[in-house]
Amino acid sequence: MSAELPSAPVSSSAVVIAVDGPVAAGKGTLARRLAALYGYAYLDTGALYRAVGAKVLREGGDPGNPVAAAAAAAGLTDADLKAPELRSEPVGLAASKVAAIPAVRAALLDYQRRYAATPPGGQPGAVLDGRDIGTVVCPEAAVKLFITARDEVRATRRHKELIDKGENPTYDQVLADLRRRDAQDQARETAPLKPAGDAHLLDTSDLDIEAAVQAAQDIVAAVLQP
Ligand code: DC
Secondary structure (H helix, E strand, C coil), rough: CCCCCCCCCCCCCCEEEEECCCCCCCCHHHHHHHHHHHHHCCCCCHHHHHHHHHHHHHCCCCCCHHHHHHHHHHCCCCCHHCCCCCCHHHHHHHHHCCCHHHHHHHHHHHHHHHHHHHCCHHEEEEEEEECHHHHHHCCCCCCEEECCCCHHHHHHHHHHHHCCCCCCHHHHHHHHHHHHHHHHHHHCCCCCCCCCCEEEEEEECCCCHHHHHHHHHHHHHHHHHH
16 A cells, blocks of 8 residues: 655745654654754654554554544544553554554644644744654755664663653563564555655764754754854
């Protein structure tokens, strides 16, 4: 089945920073920090897919079922986006499954593009983090970052996050889940996880948060004020 995605990106004067990358590479932290720094709006697009996955699971459905997943995406509400279980591992895996279904991606695309084109609160720009922001959602983004880190580093970070939240998966489970999710996200036919041709790669394996933010900021500055 090939991708059927609606039309062209919405055009506007808002500055868009696209932050893509695999699971737990540090995208969310970086994107939030950049948004705060520049006074831009921030959209965690993974939360949209997580909300769809969580909704299907809550209704007892199979996240891989295109009919159930498309119906959940079409009927997504603000309350779904605030579901308490959104950040859990099972919901992450369900999100990755629903994200492979073209009808789900199509249902979420317009919202993401409008957010980027007209950021809430009249902010002059938006930072979106996800998997396909630079390739599909906002191919005209002013700056595209693709954040990576070694699998073991990402698993260690994610493991700590889950332990801090009171969950107790083993490190090996977290590493296996992360690899499974990355493989699914990369292999899907519609909007797979991959860097845009004009994305700037940033490997955060050996950087702490402050150094990673500084590196991202340097890239943004070099692109926006060459
Ligand atoms: O960033 P995250 O881990 O919260 O994302 C959850 C899943 O949603 C991820 O495994 C793939 C999917 N996703 C996507 O396909 N496209 C996006 N722009 C964001 C997330």
